Amino acid sequence: MKILLDAMGGDNAPKSTVQGAADAVKEFGDGMTLALLGDEAKIKAAAQELGVDLTPFELIHCTEDVDMHDDPVKAVRHKTDSSLVKGLTMLKNGEADAFVSAGSTGALHVGTSLIVRTVKGVKRPALATCMPGKKQPFLLLDCGANAECRAEMLNAFGTMGSVYMNKVMGRKNPAVALVNNGAEDTKGTPMYREAHGMLKANPAIRFVGNIEPRDIMAGEVDVIVCDGFVGNVVLKLTEGVAGTLLGMLKDIFMQSIVTKLCYLGVKGGLRNLKHMMDSEEIGGAPLLGAAKPVIKAHGSSKAKGIKNVLGKTQAEVKEKLKKAIEENVGIDYGKAKTYTVGSWLEVWMENYAKVKLRPSTFKTSQGFLKNHIKPQIGSIPLADLTSLDLQRFYKHLLDGGRVDRIEAKKKPKGLAPKTVRNIHQMIGSAYNLAIEQKLVSRNPTQGCALPKVEHKEMKTLTADQLSAFFQEARDSGVYELYYLDLATGLRRGELLGLKWTDVDFEHGAVRVQRAISRQNGKVVEAPLKTKNAYRTLPLSADAISVLKMQKCKVGNSEWVFPSPTGGPMSPDSVLHTLQRVLKRAGLPRIRFHDLRHTFATMALQNGVDVKTVSSMLGHYSAGFTLDTYAHVTTDAQLKAAQTMGNILSRAV
Helix, strand or coil, X not given: CEEEEECCCCCCCCHHHHHHHHHHHHHHCCCCEEEEEECHHHHHHHHHHHCCCCCCCEEXXXXXXXXXXXXXXXHHHHCCCEHHHHHHHHHHCCCCCEEEECCCHHHHHHHHHHHHCECCCCCCCEEEEEECCCCCCEEEECCCCCCCCCHHHHHHHHHHHHHHHHHCCCCCCCEEEEECCCCCCCCCCHHHHHHHHHHHHCCCCEEEEEECHHHHHHCCCCEEECCHHHHHHHHHHHHHHHHHXXXXXXXXXXXXXXXXXXXXXXXXXXXXXXXXXXXXXXXXXXXXXXXXXXXECCCCCCHHHHHHHHHHHHHHHHHCHHHHHHCCCCCCHHHHCCCEHHHHHHHHHHHHHHHHCCHHHHHHHHHHHHHHHHHHHCCCEHHHCCHHHHXXXXXXXXXXXXCCCHHHCCCCCCCCHHHHHHHHHHHHHHHHHHHHCCCCCCCCCCCCCCCCCCCCCCCCCCHHHHHHHHHHHHHCCCHHHHHHHHHHCCCHHHHHCCEHHHEECCCCEEEECCEEEEECCEEEEECCCCHHHCEEXXXXXXXXXXXXXXXXXXXXXXXXXXXXXXXXCCHHHHHHHHHXXXXXXXXXXXXXXXXXXXXXXXXXXXXXXXXXXXXHHCCCCHHHHHHHCHHHHHHHHHHHHHHHHHHHHHHC
């Protein structure tokens, strides 16, 4: 990790920066590379005076210097060879991982905004400093970068501060408060009242309301938000009060022998207090919202302060805050308020699901929305839905979510686990869209515990059963339909979607290009399930003969298996026919899809490789086929192992 240090920045530079850099390398040197930017002659002179070896450091000579009295904008635009501007430029160009400076706050802020730029969604970076509190340290921002702010900026500060405390300081669900002259929501200037409303509505943070100045140092909250003017006053007032109080205590203890003896009893505690209040211990303040790590050290920092800020920078760089901040800022909370879970799902259904989903799947999703989602969680504001809300919703669906219908009276009251998982997937997709549209910052479906799906037992017909099945199919006049399905493994809709234009008698092949389904009570053409389902299958000589017989039966119909009215056959019709044939043949009841399983199982058992079977079935991968027919492939593998064992045993 390479860190750039502005060696000329600060009241005590370059001695403080050179000594601080040397101390940092000793304490945090593992994996840290430091480059010192500034007047090379002055840096070397300071090092010689301090007895510091500059060998571990890269020296980058700069001919200009940004003074504390320089106009920030002019300094950044015109002093391009200064240590501050050059360092920021190198950081932008990817020549280092972070930049640290104790120089002009204004110039650093302007330079960061103009050169390094900000994270997407952040208008202005904010100085964030960690301050000691009675209960625990807290983060104060902005503490000096933006003297005047708009409400949306304070809202962004709250989000960035929350992310920082979570990612860098390890605080779970950090509490965020807004500095104000009263705890009531109505207190403060119009800007602060507006900011209060935005922070309160921000789903990315845990906002606990206003905090009065007297309560700041209690350390009861994790992040305290304010504009840069107020923050800088709070910061410097705190430092001044701490120094004054410690001095006053020292005077009191030095008054007499008795007070000196008392001092001995509390010496350790006072030392700890001084340590807590020492700005040198805190190190620097990151410019949160910068596209790359930029750290501002205290202008009066001595070597100790520079050392600590470099160590802190190393830790912050490792956290990669940019992505985390990007995910949480820029949310359009005003627009988000206009949507409930139900209304947003309707938007998602109409504009996205309708385009992507198959008509049958879309209709099913409409039923989920109407019958389950809207009645139970539809009125919840889009940004307020939690994982716990969803978990309770799923439990309700599993326990008694079935819609009361006459035909469903004998069925279980709860929905099937697979149905609940489908509803979960639907909500998750809608929230992913909401994240893309900057309406919410998180997807509440993440982290939910979903019910396990018990897969239905796969049933197949044996070779002996097939003989009885085909005999009854001939007698019932539907032999050709079921023979072709067992010869190709087609899905029911794919089989019924075949037209004679799809059959190539000359080359012995059939193209699968459409499916037949029932939608809104009508039998209609529909696209295939996946892109892999569009395929061309070879036909055996027997299958071609069967198809020729079928063509003689149907005459001039364009459909291979037409209905009595001339159109495509209904999917329900072939299922009813199947059950009738099975019953008459004395065979167990199976699903139509089990004919497809029969094809695949027999093919695998008779030596057809998995990849070939997968392509014939129209699966998206051979891995899926392996998972589906693991029991078959396991037997085949065992036979292969036994065969190889026999071969090898003969060779030994």
